[in-house]
Amino acid sequence: MRHRNKINRLGRPAGHRKALLMNLAKSLIMHKRIVTTLAKGKVLRTFIEPILTRAKQDTTHSRRMVFSHFQDKEPVKELFNQIAEKIEQRPGGYTRVIKLPNRAGDNAAMCMIELVDYNDIYTKEAKVVKITRRRRKKSASASSTEEAGTESVAETVSEVVADQE
Numbered sequence: 001m002r003h004r005n006k007i008n009r010l011g012r013p014a015g016h017r018k019a020l021l022m023n024l025a026k027s028l029i030m031h032k033r034i035v036t037t038l039a040k041g042k043v044l045r046t047f048i049e050p051i052l053t054r055a056k057q058d059t060t061h062s063r064r065m066v067f068s069h070f071q072d073k074e075p076v077k078e079l080f081n082q083i084a085e086k087i088e089q090r091p092g093g094y095t096r097v098i099k100l101p102n103r104a105g106d107n108a109a110m111c112m113i114e115l116v117d118y119n120d121i122y123t124k125e126a127k128v129v130k131i132t133r134r135r136r137k138k139s140a141s142a143s144s145t146e147e148a149g150t151e152s153v154a155e156t157v158s159e160v161v162a163d164q165e
Helices: 013-030 038-053 060-070 073-088 140-164
Strands: 032-038 095-100 109-113
Touching: 013 032, 013 060, 013 073, 013 109, 032 038, 032 095, 038 060, 038 073, 038 095, 060 073, 073 109, 095 140
Parallel strands: none
Antiparallel strands: 032 109, 095 109
């Protein structure tokens, strides 16, 4: 029975699983967005969220704790220098998992996992300018005056063109 065993082992021994998650997390930190299988993406989200929370405090202790997860200086520098500035106001939920179509070769469920604050589509506030067209109801008298108005406009345009020549 699997009572209270929530971890997805991904069909790998503990050392292999730890190395896989470490490399996926490094790639996510360096590239801000990666494509992987859905199962790996969901497990990666639970692995990386506490690390990102820890990175919000720039202390020697937190840098060492994060380094223990990565064993590499480059992602630690990237995390504390660039990413921590963007996520410092966010109370959690630093990553987003977006489902993609299944992989062609083996029909595996795929997903894209990304850092929320680095997605330009969702974070930019688009200015929506609503263009309204105003119309009046046409009545019999209005349509006749409108036709007369368009004729006079056409005459003035032709006069201006003739003057320029």
